[in-house]
Amino acid sequence: MELKKLPQVPYGSLFFAPMEGITDEAFRKTILKLYPEWDYLATDFLRVPSAGKYPKKHIIRHFGLELFEMSWVLDRTMFQILTSHKAFTIEMVKQIEDLKFPWLDMNIGCPSNTVCKNQGGSFLLTNLVSLRTLVKTIREHFSGRFSCKIRIGYNHTENFEDSIKMLNDEGVELITVHARTRDDMYKLPARWSFIEKAVKISQVPIIGNGDIWSPSDLKNMLEQTGCHGVMVARGALKAPWIARCFKENNFKMNDPEIYHEIKHFLKNYRQHLEDENVTPRGLLKQSKSVTRFMLDGLGETNEIRRKLVLSQTVSEFYSIIDGL
Ligand SMILES: Cc1cc2nc3c(=O)[nH]c(=O)nc-3n(C[C@H](O)[C@H](O)[C@H](O)COP(=O)(O)O)c2cc1C
Incomplete structure (x- = not known):
């Protein structure tokens, strides 16, 4: 059929x-x-x-x-x-x-x-x-x-x-x-x-x-x-x-709004990974992969980006994100 x-x-x-x-x-x-x-x-x-x-x-x-x-x-x-x-x-x-x-x-x-x-x-x-x-x-x-x-x-x-x-x-x-x-x-x-x-x-x-x-x-x-x-x-x-911004004719978001979105996104993403019983190592690796462009072009974020890349544990990574 x-x-x-x-x-x-x-x-x-x-x-x-x-x-x-x-x-x-x-x-x-x-x-x-x-x-x-x-x-x-x-x-x-x-x-x-x-x-x-x-x-x-x-x-x-x-x-x-x-x-x-x-x-x-x-x-x-x-x-x-x-x-x-x-x-x-x-x-x-x-x-x-x-x-x-x-x-x-x-x-x-x-x-x-x-x-x-x-x-x-x-x-x-x-x-x-x-x-x-x-x-x-x-x-x-x-x-x-x-x-x-x-x-x-x-x-x-x-x-x-x-x-x-x-x-x-x-x-x-x-x-x-x-x-x-x-x-x-x-x-x-x-x-x-x-x-x-x-x-x-x-x-x-x-x-x-x-x-x-x-x-x-x-x-x-x-x-x-x-x-x-x-x-x-x-x-x-x-x-x-950006698809939502485009459809709402919102052509410019300010930095605080973007930080809020990043946290919201990562909180949900982490939850989905945990629901799938991904190992802590996998969770850290995936969290780093998906954030690799997110802070580009946002204020003075070089040091934060460096810390995220070097973070060794899930809690270390997410405490940096929480502090954004
Ligand atoms: C990390 C990464 C992985 C990709 N994997 C695929 C893939 O599995 N299949 C595919 O058709 N294209 C893949 N691409 C290409 C993208 O779908 C897209 O065609 C390309 O990045 C150009 O679009 P952009 O300028 O919006 O990034 C990948 C691109 C990146 C950056």
């Missing part, structure tokens, strides 16, 4: 980007609870194995055991996979279909050396003929919403338009364009003109991504590129509340 068809993503939708090591179950639960203004979220990528296959419970765990039971969350979350020609893509996609995940996203942007050496992620953009085969295979075996997240090229942008056309031809229903090549890595500024180009040639919605740090950036990307929606990664890690 075919999976249910999700309705078209509305214009102006805001996406919280997939981030490896960040957007796990506890993190997404915190975002869903505190910042429902994000219209859509994404899991970080699940690597398709090149030997054997994952048990279904491993796939569910990647999404989150509790979240998997909530159909409204399933409908709002891209389940992302990272694959290559060497991997067992069909087996994985069939399992995802059997589990009735309504939305599958393919990672065609990861820049990591290991991933590219294994011919996955952004490396796939070096050969559109073979990428087409992989995309076609996924489309044939997955009846839900199929989206792809791409960069504008690997080491040049000459194939960019062809990549957008190919994804359209192969039945991809939504394309996120991270406006950098693999060689650009995370270099500033992202090249939004490519998002505009994609919008002009694509029949399916284009979601723009790259360098959104404030509610004004969100507005500018929608206006300048004509994209259908915007995805935010590091800017959303720095300020998970």
